[in-house]
Amino acid sequence: MITITNLSKSFGRFKALDNLSLQLERGNTVSLLGPNGSGKTTLIKSILGLVIPESGSIAINDAQVKTDFAYRSRIGYMPQIGRYPENMTIKQVINMLKEIRSDHRDHDEELMESFGLPAIQHKTMRSLSGGTRQKVSACLAFLFRPDILILDEPTAGLDPLASELLKDKIVKERNKGKLILITSHVLSDLDEITSHVVYLQDGKLVFYKDVEELKVATGEQKLNKVIATLMQKDFINQHFGV
Numbered sequence: 084m085i086t087i088t089n090l091s092k093s094f095g096r097f098k099a100l101d102n103l104s105l106q107l108e109r110g111n112t113v114s115l116l117g118p119n120g121s122g123k124t125t126l127i128k129s130i131l132g133l134v135i136p137e138s139g140s141i142a143i144n145d146a147q148v149k150t151d152f153a154y155r156s157r158i159g160y161m162p163q164i165g166r167y168p169e170n171m172t173i174k175q176v177i178n179m180l181k182e183i184r185s186d187h188r189d190h191d192e193e194l195m196e197s198f199g200l201p202a203i204q205h206k207t208m209r210s211l212s213g214g215t216r217q218k219v220s221a222c223l224a225f226l227f228r229p230d231i232l233i234l235d236e237p238t239a240g241l242d243p244l245a246s247e248l249l250k251d252k253i254v255k256e257r258n259k260g261k262l263i264l265i266t267s268h269v270l271s272d273l274d275e276i277t278s279h280v281v282y283l284q285d286g287k288l289v290f291y292k293d294v295e296e297l298k299v300a301t302g303e304q305k306l307n308k309v310i311a312t313l314m315q316k317d318f319i320n321q322h323f324g325v
């Protein structure tokens with residue numbers, strides 16, 4: 084569904100992505116992991132066309148991200164920090180986006196309902212708590228029923244109930260055959276929803292594996308333990324030969 088081939092991106096002399104190749108398939112929840120500064124957001128932004136790589140290519144089905152912009156309407160994006168017109172209410176922001184995307188009339192407002200946003204939709208964006216702002220961002224990502232969801236630290240700042248509601252929604256959409264690409268440093272939040280792990284370090288792909296395969300190889304069940312074991316010296320070389 085998303086084919087990334089030999090992707091590289093530098094900022095000045097610094098290589099944020101280094102010859103990265105990946106094939107992401109529908110029906111999977113792919114957790115994008117790696118230390119701070121390893122290139123996760125740069126990869127996400129390259130897929131969204133917000134960062135222009137200097138070499139390599141990204142194709143979404145047959146559309147090349149570089150030249151075919153229509154693909155963007157098929158992606159729902161939840162940024163790490165959502166920025167909105169501060170003087171607009173939640174309702175005005177949502178309606179504005181519906182007007183911009185007026186070709187799309189079948190909206191998915193399920194998450195909006197479960198978060199209880201209709202009851203507070205008269206509030207201005209300026210007045211919202213960080214977590215409520217995150218809820219608005221999450222709802223907007225799902226609103227136009229995209230085939231691909233890219234969620235950058237989606238549970239950061241959400242209370243435990245909201246976090247569970249969002250995870251339930253992610254599982255539900257994945258079961259419909261959508262591709263979910265998600266980053267988080269809170270591995271416990273990814274435990275029940277991840278099907279595959281992409282691990283980046285210094286802009287390079289360290290591994291891309293099915294999570295069940297990783298659990299068998301490490302003898303661990305929890306994602307944080309799986310990753311900790313994998314990061315031990317030489318474990319990856321010995322078990323996966325990469």
Ligand SMILES: Nc1ncnc2c1ncn2[C@@H]1O[C@H](COP(=O)(O)OP(=O)(O)OP(=O)(O)O)[C@@H](O)[C@H]1O
Binds near residue numbers: 117120124
């Ligand atoms: N616009 C930019 N200009 C210069 N350097 C940048 C820019 N964007 C990212 N970088 C650098 O590229 C590297 C990768 O950044 P990126 O945001 O992709 O990392 P990340 O894995 O998402 O990190 P985190 O876990 O902290 O969110 C970092 O060293 C960062 O400083």
